[in-house]
Amino acid sequence: MAYQSVQLPWPYPKLDYSRQSIEVPGTKKPGQTGHIRNASQPLLTVNSPGTFRHLQDLFQNGLRMAGPNTRFLGERPVLSTTPLQFGNSFEWQSWGTVDARRKAVGSGLYKMFQDGTIGAGQYPTVGIWSKNCANWQLIDFGCHAFNLVSVSLYDTLGKDAVEYIINHAETTIIFASSQHIPSLLKMSPHTPLVKILVAIDPLSAETKSILTAWGQERGIKIMQFDEIEAIGRANLREPLPTTSDTICTICYTSGTTGNPKGVLLTQGNLANAVHINIYGATFDEQQPLVMSYLPLAHIYERVQELNMVSIGGAIGFGTGDPTRLLEDLQLLKPNFLPSVPRVLNRIVASGMAAGQAGGIKGALFNRALQAKLQRLRTTGDNKHALWDRLVFSKIQAVLGGNLKLVGCGSAPITPSSMDFLRVALACDVLEGYGLTENCGSAARVLPGDPTSSGTIGPPTIGCEWKLVDVPAMGYTSEDKPNPRGEIYTRGGPCFKEYYKDEKNTKEAVDAEGWMKTGDVGELDSCGRFRIIDRVKNIMKLAQGEYVAIERVEALYSASPIVQQLYVHGDSLQSFLIGVIIPDPVQLAAIASRVFSTKVTPEDTGVLVKATQDPAVKKALFDELHKEAAKNALRGFEQIKKIHVSMDPFTVENGCLTPTLKLRRKDAYGKFKNEIEAIYAAEAANQPRL
Missing domain, CATH: 3.40.50.12780 (ANL, N-terminal domain)
Structure with a gap:
């Protein structure tokens, strides 16, 4: 059998960060954008010269x-x-x-x-x-x-x-x-x-x-x-x-x-x-x-x-034991690490704790961080000879000290976390986007793009995209300044069918081979995409206002205090409730202030006690409110009451899928009593007719 050899490396041309994707001429139709492709290369297929066929x-x-x-x-x-x-x-x-x-x-x-x-x-x-x-x-x-x-x-x-x-x-x-x-x-x-x-x-x-x-x-x-x-x-x-x-x-x-x-x-x-x-x-x-x-x-x-x-x-x-992951990394010293926000956010939280330590070390860390962030956001350069050696080499050593590229996928990560990772690890940290149905390879940010945090970059060179209007949610391809709509993809990595499942196949893939992702995207002026919502995830509050629950969760989850968050709405109720699993590092800092004594993230018993303390709960709520204000959430979109717990949503308790997506029904079932108690208490405080 003859095999096809591929000449590598296959480097990027000179990148134009202001023009990362292009619309294929003549493909625009009413109710959708034209077909959008990566601007750096022609569309790659298995029939392109010099590529892998199988x-x-x-x-x-x-x-x-x-x-x-x-x-x-x-x-x-x-x-x-x-x-x-x-x-x-x-x-x-x-x-x-x-x-x-x-x-x-x-x-x-x-x-x-x-x-x-x-x-x-x-x-x-x-x-x-x-x-x-x-x-x-x-x-x-x-x-x-x-x-x-x-x-x-x-x-x-x-x-x-x-x-x-x-x-x-x-x-x-x-x-x-x-x-x-x-x-x-x-x-x-x-x-x-x-x-x-x-x-x-x-x-x-x-x-x-x-x-x-x-x-x-x-x-x-x-x-x-x-x-x-x-x-x-x-x-x-x-x-x-x-x-x-x-x-x-x-x-x-x-x-x-x-x-x-x-x-x-x-x-x-x-x-x-x-x-x-x-x-x-x-x-x-x-x-x-x-x-x-x-x-x-x-x-x-x-x-x-x-x-x-x-x-x-x-x-x-690795050993397969999460408690030995850092040990595995330090022994292996990899230069490539595919990862997920669940793991990377722990690195961010641990690193940021150094800046909150106070004293000379804390001041030095914050000075180094701000200097590197300023350089990153203006030039795209995430390296600094002095600060990397004095400050950030310690964080890099935790992951083996040899990383050249970290991939981030499977779930969104906040722009601030992404920026921190890029300067702290001093290597390429690239966020991508994809589903099982397109081999996880639909979009990826470009290395060195100084303003890419918060985006998933342009389509990859093997996929083309389009945005299709979602009138019920108010998203259209004619929106200004940026087109918005449901993301459709097709290309070499995209599947053709679900096994023995014609119904779901027809719902997912249209006659032209476009796959409906169910995600709502926005295309910015540089040709990059941002995931802003999910289709069909809208609920109506008692007063008649529609709320996109997952969008609200995503915006609040940008707060460093949030390790996990479930936002609950009820069509018979007028406000949203948030179930928050706080980040142990952030909770320990708040508890230390409230209790006027040093509390560490390892003090599990004290942290559990803190979740029931009214002053701690108010401090957590205030942090969430800052996120709501930053994102200009309307009153009915804001969380009005919270329940705080140290009992997380996990795959084992049925609240997360194996790919770590929240099972909303099961998350509600886990905290149903607490949620209903909050609604009941609020009703009891309302004047009766």
Whole structure:
């Protein structure tokens, strides 16, 4: 099979920050903008010259660039399970080793599908239910090489959703971590197609014996990872010919309501997304190195790691323990870190605490911060030889001290947080935008853009956008000074259909291939987009005023005191209530002032007590009110009452989806009693007729 080589690096031309996107002439129609594309390059497709056509091209390009003896997949070895202890260095598999092992894994699976040992549905699906690890990628690489279809199961999906996906994808073989195999055996009466469970990590002889006996009772064979490789080595063959249209994965999205939807993604979708992402990348003599800690079951992390594969990089897998993340980073010292606001905001809060410490250190920190912010916002330069060495090197060292690029996606981040990260880390910190349906690769800010914070940049070079009027919400493509409307996207990374779901497919994708995102965007004068709202997320208050709840939440959440926020409105009530989970660092500072004693973010008991203190609650409310005033929220859009708690919304308590979106119904259910009590108390204070 002939592979297409891609010449890298593929740098940006000279960037014009005042003209980042262009409207395609002749495409404007009533009720929508014209088609908007990136201004720096023609639209990239899988048929463009010199690009990746499929994932085989991508892997071979990485192997060519790195060479077979260069490190590729690394993990910290487990030294002890009781207590759990990891080694203080990473052990690496080379590119050559991974190439051989992916062929063995793929050959083994292909043989089993061919002889009927596994397989049942329309596609040869292979389930994966595990934390990030080298074997996760080996399975996926093996599937890419033999046109098999991977189906990832989230650790946090929950039993019902896992069962649904296994049955919906008609999966007969699942690779799972040892902790998940008992769960899969328990649910086996409800997943009758499953024939084989493969332990992704080694099993002790005793555990293997117990699971094997249990599996025999359920008619399921238990295998170990090395057994699949052994079958493959005994029946070894070269990777199969493939095309850009070959289905690669069914990536299930975790909706806030209903069953997950199976997004069918092709090898071409992912290959195009990767080339989009590495556009503009430059390489020095150092091999690109990424830390893998965000779930590989989600498209964001999957594409970011494929970026490393395409350029011959290396991937270091963390321990999977959030409490060891900083330790993992300091040992690995990555130069690329895909991340999310949930993690990055903790860095911001910890860093800002230094400026509030007072004394000479606090004054020095604030002086350094203001000097760097002024330079960033006027020139785009986020480096300063003196202040980086004296002040910010300590923050940089926490993340390994070697970062060149930090990616931020999956949720919005405030402009002030983004600016802080850029000056504190002194590297490119680039926010992007995308959905599972477009491989998470629809928009990205340009490096060095001094005023990009708060935007998601222009469309990527593989996607085109348009804004479509939303009259019910007052957004139109003719709005001044900036067009506004629902974002529609199409292009190489965009999916064509949901698996076995014609109804949702037709609702999401129109006849011209445009995908409706459900997000409302605004296009600024520089050709960048800003996400300003969500379609169909409007509620009416008792007095008849309409409120866009998620927009209100997003604006209030810009306050540093907010770790999480749920805003509740009721059509029978006249005002909004906010349930706030405060940031521990900010709450500790407020509690210290109110209680006239030092309170630290680790004083959990004191912080819980503080949430019930009227003076603390008033201080928190006042901070929220400042945010409302800054954003000119109208009276009915403002939170009038708050409930404060240190019990956060999590995936485990059902209030967040696995991609960390708020499940509004469940969030309300969690605090229903407190919310209803606030409404009842307010009603009791009203004069009666």
